[in-house]
Amino acid sequence: MKNRIGFIDFLRGFALLGILAVNLPYFSKPMYLVASLGENSTLLDSIGSWIVAFFFESKFYILFSFLFGYGFFIQIQNNPETDSRSRYFRRILGLGILGLLHGVFLFIGDILLSYAILGAFLWFLRNRSSSWLLKFSLFCLALAVFCRIGMSFAEVELKSQLETNLPRLLEESRKAYLGGFWESTVQRTKDTILSIPFLVFYQWPSVLSMFALGFYAAKNSILTDWENTKPNFKKLFPWALTLGILGNLVYTLHSRHILPENPSVFLKILYAISDTFCAPALTFSYVYLLGNYYNSGRSFTDRIWFETMGKLSLTCYLGESLVCTWIFCGWGLGYFDQIGSYIVLLLTVPIWIFWGMFSLVWKRTFTLGPMEWILRSWTYWKMIKIL
Template identity: 30%
Template sequence: METLVSPATGGYVADVRPVAQTERIQSLDVLRGVALLGILLMNIQGFGLTEASLQQLVRNPHGGNYWLMTLVHVLFENKMRALFSMLFGAGILLFLAKSRTGSGMAAPELLIRRQLWLIVFGLINAWGLLWHYDILFHYGIVGIFLFPFNRLSPRALLLCAVFTGLIYSGKVYWKFTEQKQAYAKFQQVTALEKKNKKGKLTDEQKDDKSAWEGMVKESQYDRKKDKADVLAMRSDYASVWNHQAPKIKRMEAPFFYQIGLWDITSMMLLGMALFKWGFFSNQLSTKDYALLATGGLLIGQVMAWFSLPTYEMAVVDFTRYVSRNSLPVSDFLMPFERAFSAIGWASLVLLLYRLGIASWLWKAVRSVGQMAFTNYLMQSVLCTLFFYGYGLGYYGDLKLYQLYFVVAEVWLIQTVFSTVWLTYFRFGPLEWLWRSLTYGAWQAMRLRSNPQPTATAAILA
């Protein structure tokens, strides 16, 4: 029997067992660590540079920074986040699979509590730490709706994942057709102006013209606005908060409910299917992982390189992008490109892990993955304090390649911290807090002198 202390009453609660004393699935922790560290390869660009300055590299496609950005974009962008989402989906199944009768609540009820607290942490990450690309808020919402899917077969989960991915692609295509319609109306208005130079446009025609011109203007580089963005981000906390607030609102409301919801749902459902097939728990054969690594990366990277020209065209010449394409290839293929690539990367990692290559490295990465929740928020703390004005104020000051020295430093800090911390404690500090809030009882934190194997339950997938 394990005795815990209730944070609500301060009293002791007996036989509350949120964590079964079984071995962790180490391969899941390794993959979490890889995904968590890999996400920073893309996030560092948002932490340290304006979007406009990054797009300028695309408009001037030469030099090492352009090729570095292109390589990161093709190999890792959205792929590591997709893997993170898949692992979170697997974590939902792990959570629901455990007997939690000692807590006095059914597993679905505990899962909802867990997700609601994750939403709170996401709001803190976005509105407190001012990271506008936070994903915890989104994960918290989607996870609540996905727990009934745990009874589906792997094949049914896969079909649901494909279906939601197609919804994402459909919504992207819908938006693209609206852009094409706006451009067609603009052409009609300009043709009318040329034909009848003295004629006056109706209010509707003026709106049609200004609508398209607004879209084009948004896609163009504005040096003054870019400098103003950098200046705002180098200011005090209140100024940065006011500057980031519109971005945070856009990401947590319009973007999420229009597009992001379908992306995350698709990847989580795929992760649930893969977990039921034993993929994440290292149960497939070595040959299977080798084939999945080769096939997944080959297909995913072919799709990524194939879609790259349309991605760059949308940045360089928005009018040409809309007028010359019948399909927004880069966005349309995104759900499937990242799914194949994420499976390929995961298979490659599991293959190397199984073969015992650089075992010391995988042990460190596993520690990072076991503390993925803590490390995710730690990245926000470290990077905002380094780049934003209320910290060291390096925002917009470094070249793209220099950002990756910061990435290496953060990786080193997190691997060392996670390894040392887990020699003394069962959970990461925020994992412990999240569990305690979920179960309404303080969890045992320190490792005993004769430590029992730690738990299988997902910390943050």
Template identity: 30%
Template sequence: MSRALVRDERPGPVNPSDRIDSIDALRGVALLGVLAINLVMEFRVSIFEQFLSAVRPAAPLDRAVETVLMLAVDLKAFALFSLLFGIGLAIQFEHLSESPRRAALLFRRLIVLLTFGLIHLCLIWNGDILTEYALAGLIVLPFLFGPRWLLAGGAVAFLGVYLAMQVWPPAGLFPSFTSIQRDVQEANQIYATGSFADVLAFRLREVPLFVPLHVYMLPRTLGLFLFGAFVWRCGVLRTPHRVLLFSTAAVCIGLGALLILSGSSSFVAVTGIGRLATPVGTIALALGYGAAILAIANLTSGKVLLGWAVPLGRMAFTNYLAQSLIFGWIFYGYGLGLFGSIGAAKALAIGLAVYVAQVFFSAWWLGRYRYGPVEWLWRTLMYGTMQPMSIAPLTSSI
């Protein structure tokens, strides 16, 4: 038997030509939201500033940018990415349905992601989300072997835990106000002027402050992973129903906006029901955004309108890590050292420039190669065999 036939019988990644463009377009657009929040709220200043009573002075334009991002983007972009990750897990699970190694391959896929996440967290940026996603994926993986109702039930249960934590926050989970205040003061000094070694050491010291944030958000991540897998299992993304998508978008965006605006009211926010308004509104808004973008991307005109986001979404892993490297150099002391010195509007402008450059780079790269460089490495380590990189068809004589 030829080596070509042996190779073809082995499980491998989803062929790029078989990918669903609308999902990749949604991932590419969602990446813009993640970039904006990471840049304005975490690379530019310490993420822990928002927990302090003192507000950094800001120009009206900067304040407006921060307000819009907090109300319309903030956790919504990450919720959307969680849904997409759950969809991706379900697609991989289905793709490997004929392989006796399915469980082992999916486990290895998540372990490789965990390795990438820990490297990213320790050496590049401690705002990493990959580590949490890998750990959440390992928890969700057994659910994929169950029936569809188990995915739905798990999603409801985990989201219920997350919402309960909004009303009854776990005692002793979060660090003290004094430790947060001290960390912000050190961050303003070290991130702005420190060498790479200084920044690395401080980044590792900050990790214990980040852990409670991830623990607090983990039930939501698990719930959205399971809900994304449930949606894929239902088949509504395989053959998109435009009326259903547009209707879902209208209802969820309207409901989400109403809840978030009401939750921003100081009177409503202090009540038990009020504490649920923003987290429920965030999830609803994320669902609405996702449904709207998928609905538009499946229109003939929408494919033209959002076609630029497809390559970006296919290379989301590479682009996410590249953003951390670029923004780390721009804002930390071992590079340009802009940490804490520019407003939200200027920071967002820098981010948009990087994003546009990634749009063009992703299209150029995927015009020549099958996968982004990090996506290729992820697949190669997952399957344990070197994956083809060229877009030229594989040929071999028998």
């Protein structure tokens, strides 16, 4: 692809590791147990869950959303032809179809369908000014705070209903996912439908905020001219890192039930604000540190690994889900609800490395990843050359 930005692909390759760390628990056990009070029975498993909460949860879908917005703005700018609108919406539709299939057959926490729905809105932001995009991004984050406050008040009622039905739900989930392909697919479809309110109210406002911020960054070439970007980022970094560490410490203590349950109204509001703004702050810190590393001589040996994974990010994302489903479902190895959080976290590394190696081998022969080829052929409505 012409005008491809190496650092964007580098960040995508890095983000695939973080997203896998967050997604793996939802493959390995019933979704009702993930981050629940009774999730872990050993200290090591609790530590594994805390690591995921502090370093990964809510940080990497934020990063991928930012990169999604950045990449789509570049695609729009690089395709000024009269049929660019039809191509854009064909791409969005193709992404949505892949997301729907992903949610039904592989993973209950699919983000691609959400990206397709919200991405359709991006087309109408392409000519907005930089200042408007920044204001809109902040507005969406404010909306995210209100949504999370509302979810925290609804949580008490949901918990009471869940406690009553939890033994039955857990038994149904274990039986289905340890059964055949059809049984696991039916259960995953049910779980995907049940997860929709969480996606809409918890993730969508933040995703849309990062889309707009990605548009802003692409419009101002923030990630392509690091020498000019670095001084401003350097000023923000100490504040972002401090906010990110403190806020995500609060998030970890709260989400992993170390702080007292049933907090006051004030604390619920504080948790919602902290969760909404501190995750992007830590994500910004990751981007700043990786930007310095990428633009230094030390990164040359690592670039090809991360960049190649980034170029095949759709294939790797779906491929990671395929491997995880095979490991945990009954039609595969059948380890569903049999591995603790610590081992599940450790599994992140070999699975990610496997898809990194796949990417390197694949790119020696082909110009596009298999899923990228399918999506691009659909977008351009013709068979794209892959060799």
